[in-house]
Amino acid sequence: MISNCFGAFNWCKGNDGVDDQPQEQVIATRTFSYNSLRSATRDFHPSSKIGGGGYGVVYKGALRDGTQVAIKSLSVDSKQGSHEFMTEINMISNIHHPNLVELIGCCVEGSHRILVYEFLENNSLASSLLGSRSKYIPLDWPKRAAICHGTASGLRFLHEEAQPNIVHRDIKASNILLDGNFNPKIGDFGLAKLFPDNVTHVSTRVAGTVGYLAPEYALLGQLTKKADVYSFGVLMLEIISGKSSSKAAFGDNLLVLVEWAWKLKEEKRLLDIVDPELTDYNEIEVYRFILVALFCTQAASQHRPSMKQVLQMLSTEVHINEKALTKPGIYRWHSLNESSSSSQVKKQNKYENPYVTSTNFSGTDIVTEMIPR
Ligand SMILES: Nc1ncnc2c1ncn2[C@@H]1O[C@H](COP(=O)(O)OP(=O)(O)OP(=O)(O)O)[C@@H](O)[C@H]1O
Ligand SMILES: [Mg+2]
Numbered sequence: 001m002i003s004n005c006f007g008a009f010n011w012c013k014g015n016d017g018v019d020d021q022p023q024e025q026v027i028a029t030r031t032f033s034y035n036s037l038r039s040a041t042r043d044f045h046p047s048s049k050i051g052g053g054g055y056g057v058v059y060k061g062a063l064r065d066g067t068q069v070a071i072k073s074l075s076v077d078s079k080q081g082s083h084e085f086m087t088e089i090n091m092i093s094n095i096h097h098p099n100l101v102e103l104i105g106c107c108v109e110g111s112h113r114i115l116v117y118e119f120l121e122n123n124s125l126a127s128s129l130l131g132s133r134s135k136y137i138p139l140d141w142p143k144r145a146a147i148c149h150g151t152a153s154g155l156r157f158l159h160e161e162a163q164p165n166i167v168h169r170d171i172k173a174s175n176i177l178l179d180g181n182f183n184p185k186i187g188d189f190g191l192a193k194l195f196p197d198n199v200t201h202v203s204t205r206v207a208g209t210v211g212y213l214a215p216e217y218a219l220l221g222q223l224t225k226k227a228d229v230y231s232f233g234v235l236m237l238e239i240i241s242g243k244s245s246s247k248a249a250f251g252d253n254l255l256v257l258v259e260w261a262w263k264l265k266e267e268k269r270l271l272d273i274v275d276p277e278l279t280d281y282n283e284i285e286v287y288r289f290i291l292v293a294l295f296c297t298q299a300a301s302q303h304r305p306s307m308k309q310v311l312q313m314l315s316t317e318v319h320i321n322e323k324a325l326t327k328p329g330i331y332r333w334h335s336l337n338e339s340s341s342s343s344q345v346k347k348q349n350k351y352e353n354p355y356v357t358s359t360n361f362s363g364t365d366i367v368t369e370m371i372p373r
Contacts, residue, residue, distance in 0.1 A: 233296025
């Protein structure tokens with residue numbers, strides 16, 4: 001059923017002989033025959049379907065040894081030549097981190113392009129935290145904080161340690177999956193590279209993901225790590241507020257989540273954004289997390305922290321220099337010119353993090369500016 005083809009030659013052979021041109025390629029991942037995935041999903045039965053997004057349909061399946069997997073059948077439009085496809089797959093399958101969804105293998109037969117991932121029991125954040133009532137799973141503050149932290153670790157790894165470095169391009173709640181212990185794992189990293197640049201599924205579905213798009217990416221196509229940082233900031237606001245950025249609108253003016261957070265900050269009632277389902281939480285810590293999210297969503301990409309700095313701000317009780325915070329960028333406002341001058345960001349300090357003024361957190365500055373709910 002499975003061939004582990006590391007260093008294999010003529011990798012397609014043996015997969016029921018259905019594939020197109022045999023070719024020489026070094027493969028670091030397992031390959032599955034189409035037939036084996038058919039039996040894993042009861043012939044891709046609709047009842048095995050667990051989701052579907054811009055890239056294709058996702059099925060839950062069980063391999064012969066009982067391992068549960070998520071099987072993602074990529075949409076036909078998106079497929080590349082098998083050689084290019086396998087090059088990207090090899091790259092993705094070499095990337096391992098506790099906060100990244102593991103790619104178990106793939107199937108490339110004829111026109112089929114299918115990815116086989118580890119299965120995450122608690123579905124995506126989009127469905128467990130932000131979805132319908134029937135799928136809602138209550139997550140207390142320590143779990144939400146751990147989800148922010150774990151997601152930041154995974155993203156930092158993609159940005160700084162994965163070789164080559166990867167810009168995810170589509171950080172959002174449906175791409176954050178939760179395992180049995182609610183540890184977050186980022187899915188779909190590297191996938192954008194399987195699709196031709198002019199057919200990125202983000203640009204074809206801008207309406208659905210608009211709430212996450214950094215303005216410079218949405219308007220000018222400037223794709224950098226800082227665009228991911230922006231999306232991560234939006235995701236954090238969703239985790240803290242329990243509200244979906246792409247679905248909900250706030251206040252009389254129907255503000256998007258980031259705008260609303262900024263308005264609350266200006267009105268000095270930032271903690272009003274916290275999910276009413278959260279009754280017991282450390283206000284100082286939550287306040288710090290909201291500030292980190294706002295730093296991530298600043299209009300000017302160069303003002304946003306790196307994921308390394310984000311992790312530092314989330315994990316230690318640093319005192320965050322709130323005065324360095326500039327206005328968020330909102331795609332639909334076309335607000336690229338709204339950023340404040342970079343002089344507002346303090347010079348690098350000994351923590352190599354301009355947003356942090358001290359790790360000896362006394363809490364006083366923040367507490368005096370914080371209006372409890
Ligand atoms: N490894 C997995 N384990 C468990 N469920 C998964 C897994 N991968 C995907 N899913 C489920 O399938 C759904 C659809 O995933 P998919 O990536 O196809 O769409 P999406 O994330 O909504 O959009 P996009 O195509 O932009 O990523 C997810 O929201 C999740 O519920
Ligand atoms: Mg996805």
